Amino acid sequence: MAEPNGRPDHAFPEAQREGLYRAIFERRDVRAQFRPEPIPPEVLARLLEAAHHAPSVGFMQPWDFLLIDDRAVRERVHAIFERENAKAAEAHTGERGALYRRLKLEGILESPLNLCITCDRSRGGEHVLGRQSIIETDLFSTCLAVQNLWLAARAEGIGVGWVSILDQNELTEVLGLPENVYPLAYLCLGYVDDFHDQPELALAGWRQRLPLAERVHGNGWGEALDAPTLLEALATRETTR
Numbered sequence: 001m002a003e004p005n006g007r008p009d010h011a012f013p014e015a016q017r018e019g020l021y022r023a024i025f026e027r028r029d030v031r032a033q034f035r036p037e038p039i040p041p042e043v044l045a046r047l048l049e050a051a052h053h054a055p056s057v058g059f060m061q062p063w064d065f066l067l068i069d070d071r072a073v074r075e076r077v078h079a080i081f082e083r084e085n086a087k088a089a090e091a092h093t094g095e096r097g098a099l100y101r102r103l104k105l106e107g108i109l110e111s112p113l114n115l116c117i118t119c120d121r122s123r124g125g126e127h128v129l130g131r132q133s134i135i136e137t138d139l140f141s142t143c144l145a146v147q148n149l150w151l152a153a154r155a156e157g158i159g160v161g162w163v164s165i166l167d168q169n170e171l172t173e174v175l176g177l178p179e180n181v182y183p184l185a186y187l188c189l190g191y192v193d194d195f196h197d198q199p200e201l202a203l204a205g206w207r208q209r210l211p212l213a214e215r216v217h218g219n220g221w222g223e224a225l226d227a228p229t230l231l232e233a234l235a236t237r238e239t240t241r
């Protein structure tokens, strides 16, 4: 299809575009509102397929997916969280410390499924196309798989919470990961009672979303953007969300 200006129109129809943006804006990190029902296999397959279709450096596809529903394994991971979280809490004192201790930062035992997305740092051999200069691009790729899954889960009505308050070496041992396989994301998944309309950390008064217009630079760091219409559009969008 071509637009009146002759440019081919590859954009999705409006309703589909809205669906995609809805998943982006209504995706939340979920820790507390999990329901116990299991995720049906066909739905889980769709989420994993979405993750598997993420971009990856040199088409490396460095990810694997460990589906963890065993209570004993989850209890061991939860114990790692408890230890690490106690250490993390010590970093915050006074009112901030009290607020930190009130935050719910994981749903390891309440969610029906835990999912560890790993990154095999040796997949594809020594010379992965595009990874020569920036070795961490395998980790970046795996993060994109996480985000694909997270957005698809939101569209399916499934909440996802990322737990990173974990000792990676202990987690590696509990999950029996081979050498070179890094546990990139430990996620809690399940249907939820509700999705908050703002990040939980914002609702709790921990930290607020930064004004986007202030984060956009011109031709170098700190250079003003010479694009009044874009700046106005950024500011306008912000007041509506």
Ligand SMILES: Cc1cc2c(cc1C)N(C[C@H](O)[C@H](O)[C@H](O)COP(=O)(O)O)c1[nH]c(=O)[nH]c(=O)c1N2
Pocket (backbone or CB within 6 Å): 027, 028, 029, 030, 031, 104, 105, 106, 162, 163, 164, 165, 198, 199, 200, 201, 202
């Ligand atoms: C790499 C990484 C690691 C973590 C997180 C996210 C990411 C990207 N987040 C979730 C984080 O707090 C959340 O994304 C932000 O607060 C924004 O909220 P929404 O995701 O928009 O709901 C997170 N949340 C939490 O409760 N415990 C955690 O350990 C972590 N760890």
